[in-house]
Amino acid sequence: MSERTPMIEMRSVSKHFGSVIALSDISMQVYSGEVMCLLGDNGAGKSTLIKTLSGVHQPTHGEMLLGGEPARFKSPAYALDAGIATVFQDLAMIPLMSITRNFFMGREPTVGWGPFKRIDWKLADRIAKQEMAKIGIDVRDPSQPVGTLSGGERQCVAIARAVYFGAKVLILDEPTSALGVKQASVVLRYIAKARADGLAVIFITHNVHHAYPVADAFTLLKRGGSLGTFRKENISREEVLNMMAGGAELESLDAELAEFQRSDSEKNADTEETATASKTRLAAGQ
Structure with missing residues (x-):
């Protein structure tokens, strides 16, 4: 793997909006013929990373390389001309047009x-x-009209369009988030086909169950920072889920829920004991 040149690479990329740090020291390598899944919950920095890769934003620090050569895109048009095609969630389609x-x-x-x-x-x-x-x-x-197609088919129109016009890197922004199981499977099959055709695919999602079957590697984001990049053979689905959710946070939540349950049980026991004592006093008074 070290002898190969990544099709696209980020080296210690950060993006600041004034005093707000949207991305902090992100490094990532994506190779031709592979799917890199970018995982993270809402607010993790996925959208900012996509827009930085596709030329919408300029990195505040760090550098990007395309095919081993330094690249800096002034706009999405420059990124598209360089072979980086991005399919956003809204698909940039007009439903009433053919x-x-x-x-x-x-x-x-x-x-x-x-x-x-x-x-x-x-x-x-x-x-x-x-x-x-x-x-x-x-x-x-x-x-x-393209609006007569299903959601999964419209995603495939956008992906096929990007591939036809010579994309080397295909960035997919939550392509399965609003789709049913059958439609999502159509999109996932085409992601696998794009990989087989030699494209470098970046698949952004928060659904590990969609990501894991097609991924070759995972980069996990949390609050604008990277938790690391992992090859699929080195990490299980459960480990990815645990890292995304935050194992320590889940354990803390479990402890809090257990404490609530214990408190409720004690309150119920006290209530029952008080009620029993009241009935006993009433009976004695009679």
């Missing part, structure tokens, strides 16, 4: 030249249908 229009989104193939240049809709429809078929989704009519 699958083809959403697939190309301003990069439609054209025919003709000069003032006679026009979009080649037949070619665009054929490409969109072929690319969706590659991931096992049979689109009967690529001119149908």
Whole structure:
């Protein structure tokens, strides 16, 4: 592994917003043909890390490397041109527009030249249908509104679009969070296919049960800092869950719940004892 060059790498990256430290000293390596799962609860820094990788934010400290070369993206457009494609939760799709229009989104193939240049809709429809078929989704009519597709299929349109336009690094922001079991499995299968095609995939989620089957490595975030990067063969699903939830915090919670239960039991016993004594006094008075 040490002889390979990471497709994308972060070295001691920090991001500050004034006095607020959103990311602190994050280091991560993602290799071609692998899935790196970025795990963390809400507020862990996942969104800031995504936006730093994709050119929305500039790192305050540290450096990023792409293919072993220093990289600094002035905007998401620069990151996209460099081969870093990000699929955000909102998918950046227009439901009432066709699958083809959403697939190309301003990069439609054209025919003709000069003032006679026009979009080649037949070619665009054929490409969109072929690319969706590659991931096992049979689109009967690529001119149908993308809003008619299921949530999982729309995720796959966004992923297929990124791959078709030459992405080397695919960043997926919580792609399965709002999906049912069947739809999530469609997305997870395509993540595995993107890895098989040689892409470096960064899969952001807080669902370990979705992450563990497809992951090759895990980076765990907590409150803007990194708990470390772990290879899948070196860490179990239960250990990942425990680190995400915080083992010490869970033990403290268990102790508090046990104390509440004990207090409730004592109160109930006292109440029953008082009630019994009252009944005895009443009976004696009669």
